[in-house]
Amino acid sequence: MSNQHYPHMLEPLDLGFTTLKNRVIMGSMHTGLEDRFWNIGKLAAYFAERAKGGTGLVITGGYNPNRRGWFYPTAGSFNRYGDIPNHLRVTSAVHKEGGKIALQILHAGRYSYHPLSHSASAKKAPINPFKPKAMTEGEIKSTIKAFAKTAKLAKMAKYDGVEIMGSEGYLINQFMAPHVNQRKDKWGGSIENRMRLPVEIVKETRKQVGKDFIIIFRLSMMELVEGGMTASEIVKSAKALEKAGVTIMNTGIGWHEARVPTIVTSVPRAAFRDATARVKKELSIPVCASNRINTPEVAEEIIASGDADLVSMARPLLADPHFVNKAAEGRGDEINVCIACNQACIDHTFELKRASCMVNPQACHETELVYLPALKKKKVAVIGAGPAGLSASTVAAERGHDVTLYDMASEIGGQFNYAKQVPGKEEFYEMIRYYGRRVETTGITLKLNTKVEEQQLKASGYDEVIVATGINPRTPPIPGIEHKKVLSYLDVLTGAEVGKKVAVIGAGGIGFDVAEFLVHPGAKADGTPRPQSLAEWREEWGININTENRGHLVEKKTHAAEREVFLLQRKKSPLGAGLNKTTGWVHRAVLKMKDVDMIGGVSYDKIDDDGLHISVNGESKVLDVDNIVICAGQESRKDLYNENSKSPKFHLIGGAEFAGELDAKRAIKQGAELAAAL
């Protein structure tokens, strides 16, 4: 019987020799746990949790079939019989929970971060200092065998299938796209020659694993790089790969070196579904859509519309391993939605740290951060319903403590309520919705519009008091700071009237956010910017689904900025240098697109009716702006914290504890860890 809530997403998929229990695949994502055998138990627990949560099929992070294909020396490979016992621990943990699991095989080619890398041609990737060697015919043949051998080992380790990584700019892509593959032999030139490597890999893999084994191929459905494949080359490759023996065609979008964002939060939801739909029309095997699909509604709609047969979600299942079961039980509003920030997952991977999730610090730490029922029920007060306070209060209440959550504001969310106003950060609404529901389901007593006094805390008989009162924006000591032109970022993000020419003081994460807010068109009733439509977003980044241009790239069409903005900092380093690794470049590119004047090495002399007086390299000038917005960081607000009190015991977390580099990732993790130990 079909599920009444999301009937298409939850419909089983019969593959002939096996059946997936629904249409949700957990896409491959490197967690860092794959690389060390002593982390296998943690990896098994991580995947088992997603299987327990109802996911139809999970795919591991990429395993290299040979050393040349290593991401970096010592990255996870799977090419020896001796590796099988470790993998059996993972597969049996998933099968025990009624799930299925496929192993991804990935050869990094010229993205390999070591001097022995090789690729179709000796062409260095713009994001890697190592120049690859062009592969010999013998190396190509042994690589095909290596892929197939890994697949055979995966079958022996009881995986249900493999995914061959043919997208995101890795080796297979490098052969398929002419800007990297400049070979003159049978492996280069025409598309028939360029797709020979993946087709031979699939044929050889099918030969080694037999008929009853899932082979997923992750095909680049839009390359987003100059000289990438054309739309018709992509379709031609898909057909040939189907014929060679692929069971499910998965979607990859863009190369890692592409300068078009593909997964960050400002990318509209399901932005690339039509690229998948175009390929699906030409194939008879199931096709899976991917990228920025993060709610059951979006997943259901894609499958119901016929654009895809399945959806792949990686980060959303990091954020909530029980996504599928919650959806199936009609508890979609309890799903902890991935906000596509990359802060704890992909940024960690790029820094060679273990991945986790900003909104779910248990991700990849399932055996370490455990919310056990409390041994003794305590009376707990949490002051502040921002990220830290929400995290601490909900975990404490889930564990069985009697929790009261206070906030002076009329709604929960703290700084999230400002972040959600930033164009492209609308996903923050989801966090507030999620926590609102968690407060209800865990039985917290919520007291909004309430100012708490220390005396009251003592008198109420609390055992524990968690101070999560957050921050106050810093007011820099600039002469004239009281001038009426001066606004704080909080004023701006809550709809204060702002003129057409604006200077922003401070170029941290919030300075960048505010500058984006100011240049985007305002259209909502409260004067705040409206979200960009998919069509506008594509025009601005120069991508077109219907073009035959290589890489689907067309001329960019920048929409005029709403205001003239100056973004300033005292440091001489490039502006935005401290932003997150995988998202900072997008923020810098957007502001550049909108002609924001970014100036470093600034001294702020004074503010008066003429505007903001600054000196740069000893030269004085006046920015004749209508408003000056202060985004100069924050200071902790901790008046309620009493470190000497024994009863109740006080704890200080989040921005209230340390405002520098305040961020929600640290706040949520700190709140959860404290509450897990109460």
Ligand code: NAP
């Ligand atoms: P921040 O990153 O610490 O930046 C504060 C800015 O103010 C810096 O540019 C600093 O640059 C300037 N500043 C500091 N003291 C000043 C003073 N006395 N006078 C004038 N300028 C001063 O703080 P934030 O921008 O408020 O962001 C807070 C945190 O929120 C970030 O660390 C980040 O974790 C998080 N966040 C991240 C993002 C994102 O990644 N997109 C977005 C929003 C928030 P100079 O000292 O060089 O002038």
Ligand code: SF4
């Ligand atoms: Fe999603 Fe951010 Fe969590 Fe990554 S860290 S899974 S992007 S919410």
